Every structure is written in C-alpha cells, then in structure tokens.
Amino acid sequence: MPAPNIDTIVSLAKRRGFVFPSSEVYGGLGSAWDYGPLGVELCNNVKQSWWQWLVYGRDDIEGIDSSIILNRLVWKYSGHEATFHDPLVDCRECKSRMRADKLEGYFPEGAAGNREGFDANERLRAGLVKCAQCGSTNLTDERHFNMMFRTMLGAAAVEDDPMALAYLRPETAQGIFINFLNVQTTMRRKVPFGIAQVGKSFRNEITPGNFILRTREFEQMEMEYFVKPDAEHLKLVDEWVELYIEWFKGLGLDPGNLKLHEVPKTELAHYSKRTVDIMYRYFPERPEEERQWEELMGIAYRTDFDLRSHSSKATDAEGNRINSDSTEDLSYFDESTKQRFYPHVIEPAAGVNRTVLAVLMDAYSEKTNDKGEMRVILRLSPQLAPIKAAILPLAKNKPEIVGMAKAIKRSLQPVLRAVYDDTGGIGKLYARQDEIGTPFCVTVDHQSLEDEAVTVRDRDTWEQERIKVSDLAEHLQKRLKPFPVTIPESL
Numbered sequence: 482m483p484a485p486n487i488d489t490i491v492s493l494a495k496r497r498g499f500v501f502p503s504s505e506v507y508g509g510l511g512s513a514w515d516y517g518p519l520g521v522e523l524c525n526n527v528k529q530s531w532w533q534w535l536v537y538g539r540d541d542i543e544g545i546d547s548s549i550i551l552n553r554l555v556w557k558y559s560g561h562e563a564t565f566h567d568p569l570v571d572c573r574e575c576k577s578r579m580r581a582d583k584l585e586g587y588f589p590e591g592a593a594g595n596r597e598g599f600d601a602n603e604r605l606r607a608g609l610v611k612c613a614q615c616g617s618t619n620l621t622d623e624r625h626f627n628m629m630f631r632t633m634l635g636a637a638a639v640e641d642d643p644m645a646l647a648y649l650r651p652e653t654a655q656g657i658f659i660n661f662l663n664v665q666t667t668m669r670r671k672v673p674f675g676i677a678q679v680g681k682s683f684r685n686e687i688t689p690g691n692f693i694l695r696t697r698e699f700e701q702m703e704m705e706y707f708v709k710p711d712a713e714h715l716k717l718v719d720e721w722v723e724l725y726i727e728w729f730k731g732l733g734l735d736p737g738n739l740k741l742h743e744v745p746k747t748e749l750a751h752y753s754k755r756t757v758d759i760m761y762r763y764f765p766e767r768p769e770e771e772r773q774w775e776e777l778m779g780i781a782y783r784t785d786f787d788l789r790s791h792s793s794k795a796t797d798a799e800g801n802r803i804n805s806d807s808t809e810d811l812s813y814f815d816e817s818t819k820q821r822f823y824p825h826v827i828e829p830a831a832g833v834n835r836t837v838l839a840v841l842m843d844a845y846s847e848k849t850n851d852k853g854e855m856r857v858i859l860r861l862s863p864q865l866a867p868i869k870a871a872i873l874p875l876a877k878n879k880p881e882i883v884g885m886a887k888a889i890k891r892s893l894q895p896v897l898r899a900v901y902d903d904t905g906g907i908g909k910l911y912a913r914q915d916e917i918g919t920p921f922c923v924t925v926d927h928q929s930l931e932d933e934a935v936t937v938r939d940r941d942t943w944e945q946e947r948i949k950v951s952d953l954a955e956h957l958q959k960r961l962k963p964f965p966v967t968i969p970e971s972l
C-alpha cells in the first residue's frame with residue numbers, strides 16, 4: 482500500500498527529519514524545501530545508485546560536473562533565451578498569477594496537451610478558462626514568461642547591464658554539450674558513448690507546488706548519449722525507457738505506479754524530435770485516473786541540435802553559419818568511416834527530488850502490531866535507506882550493555898551507516914526506526930554480555946534472529962547487497 486497522498490509524506494518528512502519547509506523562521510519561502518539529516522542521505526543514495534548504475538556499471542559512460550553559471554551565449558544558442566517560457570495569466574478578481582496551460586478550460590475538449598488548432602487568448606476572452614484560486618473567468622490574456630533565473634556577474638555590474646547578465650542553468654544538459662569534445666578527446670571515446678551529470682538546476686516556475694514535485698531550485702540527473710546520425714534514434718529512446726523502468730523498479734517502485742506518456746508533437750521542446758515521459762502516480766487520491774499522474778522523468782531524442790548550435794562551422798539549410806560567436810567546432814571524426822559529423826543525442830533526464838518523492842510514496846506502508854496500534858513502516862530498498870542499522874541497548878542504565886552497543890556501532894560504521902539510540906523504550910525505538918526505513922535494528926541485551934551475540938530485527942517482517950557479534954558486519958552486508966540492474970551484454 483503506497484502513501485494515500487503527498488500530504489502524508491509531507492508530514493512524515495517533517496516529523497522525522499527528511500524535509501523541512503525552507504526559511505521557516507521568516508515565514509517560509511513559497512515552495513522551497515530544505516533536506517534534513519535523513520533527507521540528505523536519501524538524496525545521496527539515489528544519486529549514488531544512479532551514478533553507479535550508469536558511470537561505473539557500464540563501460541560507455543563518463544561523468545562530469547560543469548558550472549551552474551555558464552557564458553550567457555550558451556543559453557542564446559541553446560534556444561533557451563528565445564523559447565524557454567511558459568504562458569502566464571493574471572486573475573483580475575483575486576490577483577493570482579498562474580500558469581495558463583494548467584487551468585481548467587484552457588484546452589478545448591479532447592485537445593488536452595495539444596496546442597494546435599485554437600487561440601488561447603480567444604478562449605481566455607470568451608470566459609472559458611477558470612482561475613485556479615477563485616474560479617473567476619475574468620483573466621488577462623496570456624503572455625510568455627521566460628523561466629530562467631537572471632543574475633549579474635562582477636562587482637561593477639549595475640542592474641540591467643546586458644554585459645553582466647547571466648543565468649542560473651535551467652538544465653544540466655548544456656554543460657555536457659559544451660564539454661563534448663573535451664570529454665571525447667581526453668577519454669579517447671568513440672561514438673556511441675554517453676556523458677552523465679548530476680546537479681542543481683533552476684527554473685522560475687510560475688506555479689511551483691506539491692511539495693518537492695515542482696520547485697524553483699531542484700536537482701537533475703541527466704545523461705547525453707551520443708550516437709551516429711544514422712543510428713536508430715527512435716528505437717534507442719524505447720531502449721532507454723526500458724532501462725530506466727528497470728532502474729526505478731530496482732529502487733523499489735511498483736511498476737503499477739509507473740506509466741509512459743508519448744509527448745504529442747505540438748508539445749515537444751524546441752530541440753526534440755521525440756520525447757517519452759515516464760510518469761508516476763503522485764496523486765492516487767484523485768478520482769479521475771488521468772489526473773493521478775505527473776512526470777517523473779523524460780527521455781528525448783535531441784537530434785544533433787545542441788552540438789550543431791554551439792559549433793563554429795555548422796551551417797543552416799541556406800549554407801549560413803548558425804553560430805557566429807563559437808570558437809570551436811563540436812563535430813566528431815569517425816576513424817572507421819573517415820567521416821566527420823555532429824553526433825545525435827538521446828537524453829534521459831531525471832529529477833532527484835521527484836525520484837525521492839516517488840520512492841517515499843511507494844515505500845510508505847502501515848501495519849498493526851499485536852496491541853492493535855497502527856505503525857508506519859517505510860519499506861525503502863535497503864540500498865536507499867538513510868540508516869542501515871540502529872544499535873539499541875535493551876537497558877540504558879547498564880554501563881556494560883551501553884558500552885557493548887556503542888562499540889558495535891563504532892565497529893559497523895566503516896562498512897555501513899549505523900546509529901546508536903537509547904532515547905526511549907525498545908518498542909518506541911523500533912517504531913521510530915521502522916518509520917524512517919532502517920532495515921535492521923540490532924539489540925544488545927543482558928544475554929549479549931555472556932554469549933557475545935545480538936538480536937537482529939527485520940524491519941518488514943519484525944522477525945528476530947540471534948547473530949554472533951563477530952559475524953554481524955558480514956551478515957548485515959550480505960542482506961544489504963545492492964539490487965541487480967540489468968545491463969545489456971553488448972555494453
């Protein structure tokens with residue numbers, strides 16, 4: 482049973498130290514969140530699992546970490562300055578400002594998500610579109626709002642100085658494209674190969690919300706996979722979709738809560754020839770099935786758009802250079818065919834925060850104990866659990882037991898994340914660890930002093946096993962082993 486709604490996770494996350502509303506001492510900052518001691522571990526585990534799967538597990542992917550603030554020209558030639566915008570409207574009644582295409586009545590019936598064949602402003606003026614806050618149809622025309630965050634570089638910069646204007650990156654992908662040749666030549670790579678990057682991105686979303694699902698500052702795990710111009714691009718999109726579904730299943734997500742969405746042609750980003758989104762059921766409480774889903778990640782065929790756009794020699798159909806500012810040509814020379822070309826790109830782009838939210842929702846479960854009390858158990862895959870083992874003394878007033886428990890915690894720490902806790906009765910301590918997803922509780926009792934053994938309690942079954950202290954690390958490590966992810970043999 483997954484969480485019944487996002488609110489259940491918001492409350493658990495705050496109560497147990499996963500995620501806190503940001504800037505709370507000043508009344509908060511709309512839709513900004515801080516990750517607490519357990520949240521940061523969970524995020525790190527998701528990122529690590531992704532990195533290990535792609536960069537270490539395969540032989541054809543390298544990693545990089547590029548700057549968040551890049552030369553402004555990167556965003557001019559990537560097309561983001563001209564096209565990275567959402568439609569915005571204001572409500573004349575309640576003064577709310579909203580993203581227009583998310584409002585009831587914006588799309589004609591049967592055209593959900595398809596912008597062709599109608600004039601949005603005509604529909605707005607005709608009173609067909611409703612304010613999400615007050616229900617009024619007295620809305621302004623829509624206008625385009627660029628979502629890139631602007632900043633100024635340098636001490637002397639005055640506001641609006643175009644020479645100093647820079648942006649916080651809205652995607653990590655461009656840092657990969659502009660480093661394509663650096664990586665390819667230094668690592669002596671041949672196409673096909675990929676470059677992976679994980680890091681923060683920023684979008685000035687008009688309507689952020691739903692906890693960590695849509696925020697203005699978020700983290701992405703993006704990979705650009707460079708292939709030949711005559712590769713089977715559309716098929717490769719399907720292959721990457723399948724691989725990611727396997728990865729998400731490995732993280733513990735129920736495939737019944739995942740589905741695919743083929744993005745309609747009219748909704749494709751300016752660089753994409755095909756995009757398939759993997760959707761997660763973030764809103765199981767909504768009665769209409771089609772409103773239960775939101776994008777978890779997207780897999781796009783970006784063609785050679787970006788490499789060509791950033792290249793000094795690339796030309797358009799009329800033979801004119803498309804970039805007069807670039808000093809480098811990002812084309813690739815294929816030794817085997819003696820041909821030079823701009824590689825095409827398949828891009829799986831996933832969000833760390835949306836993955837974390839999906840993982841938390843799917844792991845949430847409730848169980849009644851033998852006293853009839855309801856307990857929350859977070860059935861996180863052990864690999865993702867923030868804490869792997871909690872070492873609990875059965876009697877905290879017995880120095881020998883406390884000493885033994887602390888020594889066990891210290892001995893485990895180099896091989897796995899362990900904590901010591903004596904701040905409550907054993908029932909309460911177990912319940913607390915269940916609720917944060919700790920797979921194992923290790924209890925030190927009076928008998929432990931004599932037989933040098935401890936009790937290992939399993940989070941999901943609540944079954945207990947007696948294990949020798951000398952075998953404990955190996956026993957736990959065996960049960961924590963990483964999930965298997967299928968990697969095609971050809972790679």
Ligand code: ATP
Pocket residue numbers: 652684686693694695696697698699700701776777778779830831832833834835
């Ligand atoms: P959406 O349509 O939901 O705004 P998108 O299609 O613009 O998302 P992409 O540009 O494909 O998103 O970005 C790749 C991934 O980055 C998304 O699938 C999502 O996981 C994550 N992401 C994008 N925008 C946000 C955001 N504002 N907050 C949190 N994660 C985000």
